[in-house]
Amino acid sequence: MPIAPIEGTAAVFGDHVSADSVLPARHSFLPPEQMAEQVLMDVGPEANRKVRTHAVIVAGEAFGYGTGRESPSRALRAAGVRAVIARSFSRLFFRNALNNGIVVIQCPALAAMPVQDGDPITVSLDEGRVHWKGQSFDFPPMSGVVSEIVEAGNLINYGRALLAKAAAGNGA
């Protein structure tokens, strides 16, 4: 099943934005709307405004490194972020973002370009390509269970479908 491309505008960040600064631990249990109000406030109000207006984060090295808490990813999703493209990621941010419906794309070639806040960006998961200003950049396609989670939208949807399938199997 093809996955619809993600279209949005860019919120640009530099290197080493830690998951703790995306959302500090003390905000872990806030309801989603309040998380969205707090997301990236440790970096500054401008950073917060940016991710609430632009759905595609473009960052440098190690975006979301550090804590394995999932709330930073939840907060980004609550703020409307749909994709994060960066030079590199920590493995836990990769998992957590993906499981919460944010597509995570390692694409050093795009991360090296002079992308500006608000630039339109399209992520085509089926092609494994990011489009920006008429140029395109390849990234390694997702496979197996990882792409199934992305297709399902998030891990909860994926789990629900698996359970439903198992229940139907048992009933037959």
Place this chain on the structure above:
Amino acid sequence: MGRTLAQKVLERTSGRTGLAPGTIVEATPDFSYSHDYAAWAIDAFEKMGATRVHRPERIAVCFDHGIPPNSARDANSLKRVRDFVKKHGFAQFYEAGTGVAHQVMVEQGWIVPGSLSICNDSHACSGGSVGALALAVGETEIGFLWAIDRLWFRVPVTRKMVLHGRLRPGVYAKDLMLVIAKQLGVLGALYEILEFHGEGVKTLSVSERFTLCNMATEVGAKGGVFPHDEVTAKFMAGRAKFAFEPVHSDPDAEFVAEMHFDLDTLEPMVALPGREDYGVPVSEVAGQHIDQVFIGSCTNARADDLAIAANILRGRKVHPGIRLIVTPASRQAELDALRSGDMEALVEAGAILMPSGCGVCAGTHQGVSADGERCLSTSNRNMPGRMGNVKSEILLCSPATAAASAIAGCIADPREAA
């Protein structure tokens, strides 16, 4: 081609063979545990429409992050977890005050050599201290694991960390780890397992190995592991909750890289504010201003760590310009320190004793520094805002350097304080 410890554990738990690094597999862990954030796992479990938890006899929960709770909201969240654990008959529930989950699970023998151990916390890698493949996942994934009984993992490459010689007095596992972080950088071992070898490993206790495996995540690694040896065997005796079979990398296993460390040449280190890889020898920063000292966290607050600090602080006083906060990693560590008299020495010197758990470490619960202040900490992370105030700074060091600095009122070399 030989296989690494990580490959072998993932092959056994996924039922597959010949797994090349990079392959995505679905594996069933031998054991999983969670903490306060199990509340999110319950959310996920319920949203998936799941009703039955698979293998509850292989699941434990230990409250540590925000205990005792600060607010009705947090208290209600803990209660929800307590009720769920009881309803589903989890193997073990550790109430608030038992300790930091990672410490408690190793201490109580739930994590055994050669096993696949999972927790929804980035410092799950601590379990590598007893020869387990111990991996971190997200909270939703713990709910998924309860419901579906498997999780996906990427088969990692392994980096061989060869230790030579022995640490000199005043120099500790934490100093070695800060050297490793400095050399690798915060994502320098991304997706790798750090596997410790060399004759130097025999000189390191399980507690010291814990410090090193704990901070594997601080260099982006998937985990760290000390393969089972005599030290592990002695530690596991009478403690292991499950039968286990130690696993070792084959002699011809392929390592992605190899690093060597001469323990004899290392010096006490301090990681400067902002990043874990900003380490410098303590001599470069001795005399620098600090306001608070934290001896705590799963990294460095076991009985041996408390003893090291107590031996420096005994009969002396914390500098009047410093707040010294001590948070034992577990109740057992606290009891050991009470019985040995180390706790008395710390409190007499002026330490503020906090309940065993995460406490100050994650900035959720007391001990926050003011704007412009600097906290010297034995924990594992010093990125901006980690301890609750983005306008304050955190430096990392060993318990010895922390204790010596608490007396001096500024960063001090522990070798001069003894």
